[in-house]
Amino acid sequence: MEGRSFAKRVCDAVKLIPEGKVATYRAVARCAGNPRAARAAGNTLHRNPFRTVPCHRVVRSDGSVGGFARGSGVKAALLKEEGIAIHRKKVAPEYILYHLDAHAASH
């Protein structure tokens, strides 16, 4: 398990986010093993061409859509398609998962 880089664990964490829901960079970082590495987590998603994970479901702690390699507008559009209400670049708190784990998908 230790051989897996932080990036790999971030990838796995993001995959746990169910459709129609979003998680904060912090939640992802925490699930990846470092609660304080939210910045690094976002950095990883940005630099890596991860199309194998729903990276658009990761937002900022305040609900802001945040950034996206292809433009935040695209990110917001993708979220809307999943039925997530967005008002002025912000996701409603009810869609946000502040605690991400294998149980998150169950809800």
Add this chain to the structure above:
DNA sequence: ACTATGACTCCCA
């Protein structure tokens, strides 16, 4: 090994 980078977050004016 060191420096720079950035899709973050917190705190205060």
Add this chain to the structure above:
DNA sequence: GTGGGAGCCATAG
């Protein structure tokens, strides 16, 4: 609500 500054961290060069 907005904006600037500092702290934090993994990864790339």
